[in-house]
Amino acid sequence: MSGLAPADPGPDRALVLEGIGLRLGGRSLVEGLDLTVPPGEVVTLMGPSGVGKSSLLDFVCGTLDPAFEASGRVRLAGRELTGLPPERRAVGILFQDDLLFPHLSVAENLAFGIPPSVRGRRRRRARVAEALAEAGLAGFESRDPATLSGGQRARVALFRTLLAEPRALLLDEPFGKLDVALRDRVRRFVFDHARARALPTLLVTHDPADARAAGGPRVELSTPGMQQFG
Amino acid sequence: MGATLRRLSEPARPAAGAPALRLPGTGDWTRPVPALTLTLFLLPIGAGLLGTLLPAFGWLPALGGRALGLGPWRALFAEPGLGRAVLVSLVSGVGGSVAALAVVVLFCAGCHRSRLFRRLRVVLAPLLAVPHAAVAIGLAFLIAPSGLLARLVSPWATGWTLPPDVAMVNDPWGLALGLGLAVKELPFLLLMTFGALGQVQAAQRLRTARALGYGPATAWLKTVLPAVWPLVRLPFYAVLAYSLSVVDMAIILGPSTPPSLAVLVVRWFYDPDLSLRFVAAAGALLQLALVAGAIGLAALAERLAARLGRRWLAGGGRGGGGRAADLAGRTAALGALGLGLASLLGIALWSVAWRWRYPEALPSVWSAQTWLRHLDALLPTTAVTFGLGLAATLVALALVVGCLEREQRGGRRPGRGALWLLYLPLLVPQVAFLFGVQVLAVRLGLDGGWLALVWSHLLFVLPYVFLALAEPYRALDPRFGRAARCLGAGPDRMLWRIRLPMLLRPLAFAAAVGFAVSVGQYLPTLFAGGGRVATLTTEAVALSAGGDRRVLAVYAFLQTLLPLLAFLAALALPAWRHRRRRGLRLPS
Numbered sequence: 013m014s015g016l017a018p019a020d021p022g023p024d025r026a027l028v029l030e031g032i033g034l035r036l037g038g039r040s041l042v043e044g045l046d047l048t049v050p051p052g053e054v055v056t057l058m059g060p061s062g063v064g065k066s067s068l069l070d071f072v073c074g075t076l077d078p079a080f081e082a083s084g085r086v087r088l089a090g091r092e093l094t095g096l097p098p099e100r101r102a103v104g105i106l107f108q109d110d111l112l113f114p115h116l117s118v119a120e121n122l123a124f125g126i127p128p129s130v131r132g133r134r135r136r137r138a139r140v141a142e143a144l145a146e147a148g149l150a151g152f153e154s155r156d157p158a159t160l161s162g163g164q165r166a167r168v169a170l171f172r173t174l175l176a177e178p179r180a181l182l183l184d185e186p187f188g189k190l191d192v193a194l195r196d197r198v199r200r201f202v203f204d205h206a207r208a209r210a211l212p213t214l215l216v217t218h219d220p221a222d223a224r225a226a227g228g229p230r231v232e233l234s235t236p237g238m239q240q241f242g
Numbered sequence: 243m244g245a246t247l248r249r250l251s252e253p254a255r256p257a258a259g260a261p262a263l264r265l266p267g268t269g270d271w272t273r274p275v276p277a278l279t280l281t282l283f284l285l286p287i288g289a290g291l292l293g294t295l296l297p298a299f300g301w302l303p304a305l306g307g308r309a310l311g312l313g314p315w316r317a318l319f320a321e322p323g324l325g326r327a328v329l330v331s332l333v334s335g336v337g338g339s340v341a342a343l344a345v346v347v348l349f350c351a352g353c354h355r356s357r358l359f360r361r362l363r364v365v366l367a368p369l370l371a372v373p374h375a376a377v378a379i380g381l382a383f384l385i386a387p388s389g390l391l392a393r394l395v396s397p398w399a400t401g402w403t404l405p406p407d408v409a410m411v412n413d414p415w416g417l418a419l420g421l422g423l424a425v426k427e428l429p430f431l432l433l434m435t436f437g438a439l440g441q442v443q444a445a446q447r448l449r450t451a452r453a454l455g456y457g458p459a460t461a462w463l464k465t466v467l468p469a470v471w472p473l474v475r476l477p478f479y480a481v482l483a484y485s486l487s488v489v490d491m492a493i494i495l496g497p498s499t500p501p502s503l504a505v506l507v508v509r510w511f512y513d514p515d516l517s518l519r520f521v522a523a524a525g526a527l528l529q530l531a532l533v534a535g536a537i538g539l540a541a542l543a544e545r546l547a548a549r550l551g552r553r554w555l556a557g558g559g560r561g562g563g564g565r566a567a568d569l570a571g572r573t574a575a576l577g578a579l580g581l582g583l584a585s586l587l588g589i590a591l592w593s594v595a596w597r598w599r600y601p602e603a604l605p606s607v608w609s610a611q612t613w614l615r616h617l618d619a620l621l622p623t624t625a626v627t628f629g630l631g632l633a634a635t636l637v638a639l640a641l642v643v644g645c646l647e648r649e650q651r652g653g654r655r656p657g658r659g660a661l662w663l664l665y666l667p668l669l670v671p672q673v674a675f676l677f678g679v680q681v682l683a684v685r686l687g688l689d690g691g692w693l694a695l696v697w698s699h700l701l702f703v704l705p706y707v708f709l710a711l712a713e714p715y716r717a718l719d720p721r722f723g724r725a726a727r728c729l730g731a732g733p734d735r736m737l738w739r740i741r742l743p744m745l746l747r748p749l750a751f752a753a754a755v756g757f758a759v760s761v762g763q764y765l766p767t768l769f770a771g772g773g774r775v776a777t778l779t780t781e782a783v784a785l786s787a788g789g790d791r792r793v794l795a796v797y798a799f800l801q802t803l804l805p806l807l808a809f810l811a812a813l814a815l816p817a818w819r820h821r822r823r824r825g826l827r828l829p830s
Contacts, residue, residue, distance in 0.1 A: 078654070098728050158823065
């Protein structure tokens with residue numbers, strides 16, 4: 013596959029979290045979290061459900077529910093993200109469900125992610141075709157996402173996110189719902205593409221196998237003030 | 243690369259200079275929408291009530307009323323037949339709405355296990371779409387002494403060769419009106435109850451109670467009803483308020499000397515003797531008091547029922563196998579819904595009947611003559627009805643989507659108080675504020691214009707559109723929106739490209755509901771149109787006093803057809819748009 017050569021892991025392209033605190037209804041979920049995710053590396057955040065792993069990702073990509081009180085700063089490639097609306101952060105995210113838009117075709121789903129700076133119908137279409145070819149789904153343009161298999165959907169979801177040209181990737185247990193045989197393949201596929209694009213990648217999971225496959229550093233998130241290393 | 247990870251134990255500190263993490267507010271068009279909606283709502287109702295209140299105490303400078311006093315009230319209570327009119331309102335209004343509620347409870351308690359229970363949903367929406375006036379006209383065709391029912395059993399069973407001289411319609415106590423109200427309100431109450439059942443885990447409650455040895459009907463009454471009632475309370479109050487103050491159905495089915503209070507008030511408003519306007523205003527306030535009193539009594543009855551019910555619940559009686567309740571519920575619900583459907587059939591028959599002598603069960607000569615002869619009047623009237631419905635529905639949809647979207651972006655849901663506000667136009671009797679609205683409209687030179695018409699319809703269309711859309715809008719998985727935002731879509735692009743297309747089905751349904759509500763409006767059209775704007779509904783009500791059933795049937799038929807077509811379109815459009823999208827198909 014083309015484009016898998018490791019890109020320049022310049023430290024200035026890292027995703028940096030500084031002193032992150034999250035509170036909901038007076039209860040503190042995360043306190044004083046500092047984290048640097050270097051480009052091309054997958055950092056795994058682990059912890060039991062309810063400790064605020066997903067909320068942390070929401071905070072990073074700017075979609076945190078306003079009911080939360082949040083503090084701390086997020087920087088990406090030297091740019092301050094805190095306070096920016098999600099669409100201007102260039103942070104891609106994959107959820108546990110692929111969340112392909114059910115009213116759009118596969119091609120329309122992918123094209124939704126392509127930035128408007130790519131002008132012209134032909135050029136946008138070519139981008140979609142390239143992405144589908146890279147995902148091993150050439151010719152799938154007009155398909156209804158509901159007719160795809162789980163693995164195919166996961167690949168479309170990944171490429172939709174990558175086509176938006178993110179500078180960092182967040183993974184919110186994206187392999188949790190895939191069956192075991194598929195999980196390993198999809199996992200490798202996602203990690204390989206993230207590394208190939210030198211994306212700082214933050215993975216949230218409670219599956220230790222995910223963390224092992226990610227190969228990067230691991231952070232254990234538990235009750236506030238007790239973050240440990242894994 | 244573990245070195246890149248640092249752990250600091252210092253407490254969280256606010257980001258220096260970073261704004262609070264709210265989704266961006268600049269240029270967000272949804273921000274003023276809730277306030278705008280409330281203003282559009284409260285302004286006419288408040289001003290209208292004031293415009294009724296002042297004349298009721300003698301203040302209406304345009305007609306020379308410049309001294310406050312109790313004169314109008316004295317005149318009101320001196321009106322002959324006032325007491326009887328109030329009684330007719332109570333008998334028909336309270337009787338009709340309580341009957342509808344009783345059928346709902348009986349049906350749900352008795353038949354919640356049956357297939358009928360699940361299937362009924364399908365017929366409820368179209369029945370809901372039929373305007374009140376059309377139901378009344380159809381019911382009159384059905385139960386009048388010369389109606390379909392009498393014809394079906396005459397002369398072979400009854401010996402009648404002439405219609406018997408019994409007041410089956412326009413009876414002096416308003417019983418026919420009560421029946422009509424029960425038939426018309428039943429689908430609405432059932433639909434609201436079905437919606438509520440989904441929110442209270444009814445199945446789980448029933449399983450638990452059944453496992454403890456309770457019979458099905460008793461289990462429903464003891465474990466589901468107490469949970470469902472708080473969600474059905476407001477809709478029931480709306481039904482009660484509407485039934486007590488209905489005008490169009492009361493003109494068609496109710497008595498005429500004296501009529502129910504609301505009809506009497508409208509008569510006074512339109513009396514050539516302008517001094518009666520003061521009496522009308524006082525009467526409108528009496529109507530308001532009647533509704534407020536009835537709702538207060540209902541709340542009191544509810545407390546009493548709750549107290550007795552607690553004792554009954556704690557008594558531990560298990561109840562029987564539920565066969566009797568099943569049969570009773572089935573009979574009542576199917577009977578009432580059957581009456582509704584048969585009414586529509588009668589309308590269709592009469593609209594194409596040319597010769598139909600008593601006691602023939604079917605017309606002897608069929609013809610499209612009635613349609614063709616009135617085409618010149620039908621077309622513009624239909625166009626006005628359609629245009630008005632479309633305009634009010636589109637404005638309502640825009641406002642409701644704005645409010646619901648604001649809720650999503652602000653991350654805050656309105657409390658129960660907002661729901662009461664939403665129901666306000668449905669709880670306050672129309673006659674109590676529409677008169678004031680008209681006075682205001684005349685003042686501002688808006689009466690009879692489209693602005694006044696659309697606005698007045700909006701007051702009643704908007705609550706229903708909101709009720710139809712709120713649940714699906716809030717239930718849409720918020721992660722789709724988040725995914726879209728993280729793909730680089732701004733809040734508006736996300737709304738237009740993702741959220742609204744995904745909600746096409748409920749949007750279309752809400753639009754159909756709103757359109758149907760607008761088509762059915764009688765009093766708002768009459769008042770805001772200054773009596774000069776004719777819709778299918780105002781024409782049908784006006785014709786109901788005359789003799790020709792065929793013409794009346796044509797108008798009633800069209801009046802029913804328009805909303806039904808809207809519902810068909812609401813089914814067809816999403817089905818066609820999503821024909822190649824399996825993920826959006828209805829689970830069948």
